Amino acid sequence: MQALTVSLIQGDTRWLDSEANQRYYRERVLSLETKSDLIVLPETFLSGFTNDVLHASSPMDGAGLTWLASLAAEARAVVAGSLVVVDAGKYYNRLLWMRPDGHLNYYDKRHLFRMSGEHQHYTAGSALPVFQVKGWKILPQVCYDLRFPAWSRNRANQGAQVGMEYDLVVYVANWPAARRHAWRTLLRARAIENLSYCIGVNRVGTDGNGLAYSGDSAVIDPLGEALVELGAVEENVTVTLDPDVLLKHRERFPAWMDADHFVVQH
Numbered sequence: 001m002q003a004l005t006v007s008l009i010q011g012d013t014r015w016l017d018s019e020a021n022q023r024y025y026r027e028r029v030l031s032l033e034t035k036s037d038l039i040v041l042p043e044t045f046l047s048g049f050t051n052d053v054l055h056a057s058s059p060m061d062g063a064g065l066t067w068l069a070s071l072a073a074e075a076r077a078v079v080a081g082s083l084v085v086v087d088a089g090k091y092y093n094r095l096l097w098m099r100p101d102g103h104l105n106y107y108d109k110r111h112l113f114r115m116s117g118e119h120q121h122y123t124a125g126s127a128l129p130v131f132q133v134k135g136w137k138i139l140p141q142v143c144y145d146l147r148f149p150a151w152s153r154n155r156a157n158q159g160a161q162v163g164m165e166y167d168l169v170v171y172v173a174n175w176p177a178a179r180r181h182a183w184r185t186l187l188r189a190r191a192i193e194n195l196s197y198c199i200g201v202n203r204v205g206t207d208g209n210g211l212a213y214s215g216d217s218a219v220i221d222p223l224g225e226a227l228v229e230l231g232a233v234e235e236n237v238t239v240t241l242d243p244d245v246l247l248k249h250r251e252r253f254p255a256w257m258d259a260d261h262f263v264v265q266h
Contacts, residue, residue, distance in 0.1 A: 001135035001167065001243035007036040007077075008228070010217040010235045011045065012205030013174075016055055018046045022067050029075050034238045037133055041081030042172055042203040043143050044093065049174035049207065051121045053091040056084040065096070065104070072098040078133055081172050081201075082109065082142050090123040095140045095172060097131050105131050109142035110151055118144075126266045130166050136243070139166040143173040146186045146200075150264055154194035156256045164256060167246060168197040175202045177214035177232070184216055184229075191220040195250050197241055204232055222249045 009028050014020040025046075029039055043049060046064050047056035058064030064083055072079040078099050085094040093109040108125025112118040128151070131138050141152055154164050169190055175183045183202065191198035198220040203213045219228040219239050228239050250256070 004134050004136050004241045005037045007032050007039045007238040008201045008217045009041050010215050010230050012234050013045055013048045013203050015048045015208035021046045036077045038078045040201045042201050043082045043174045045081045046083055053121050057086040059086055068098045069102045072100045076100050093122055095142050107140040111144045111148050113144045137166040139169040141171045146171050154196055171200040173202045177212045180214045180216050187220050188224040192224040195222050222246050
């Protein structure tokens with residue numbers, strides 16, 4: 001593992017306007033003054049969080065994906081965030097992990113937000129991939145997934161000397177201001193219980209449904225301390241994660257050795 005430089009783009013996503021959001025987020029990403037390894041955008045960053053899947057969705061070979069590939073190449077970094085995607089006739093809230101060479105990985109949101117009716121319009125994912133950057137194992141998650149700790153439980157790999165399943169968990173979100181206490185609290189909980197770094201990237205502003213968002217994007221260390229915590233304004237921030245801090249903490253406090261064994265049905 002090498003030091004990992006991550007940029008958080010906390011933006012005010014334009015409502016159901018993909019072209020405007022492409023211009024907006026491209027400008028934000030390319031304004032970064034520090035070279036990043038990973039750039040994280042919010043959930044549904046080309047549309048806002050919506051059940052209007054017909055107007056918000058992009059096919060996997062569509063303009064939204066083409067734009068994202070171009071942006072990753074231009075920024076020379078992995079760019080991650082979720083889009084409304086239509087694939088084989090089904091709609092997904094899909095976190096895209098676009099590498100600068102154009103190689104794409106993705107994760108489909110597992111827990112669909114029942115209180116907004118998301119489960120009636122989208123298909124839930126079942127896979128739990130882990131991506132790698134500079135030797136870091138990174139678990140991608142989307143918004144409401146944050147409330148379900150079993151889904152993101154970090155475990156030791158086979159054999160005590162080969163580390164844990166992941167080193168960093170990343171949540172992209174459209175998490176309303178009315179529930180900001182839960183957002184801030186659960187990000188810390190996920191870092192502490194999983195002996196990992198945790199990043200949450202949320203949006204700001206007010207969406208087309210009249211919901212206000214307070215941002216509160218953050219980088220949390222394995223002890224649950226905030227290395228960075230943003231407010232309720234449009235803001236970029238870049239932080240470098242130190243692998244030694246993580247590895248030494250796991251060595252000093254090997255709680256993973258006493259973890260309960262269980263199986264999550266995917």
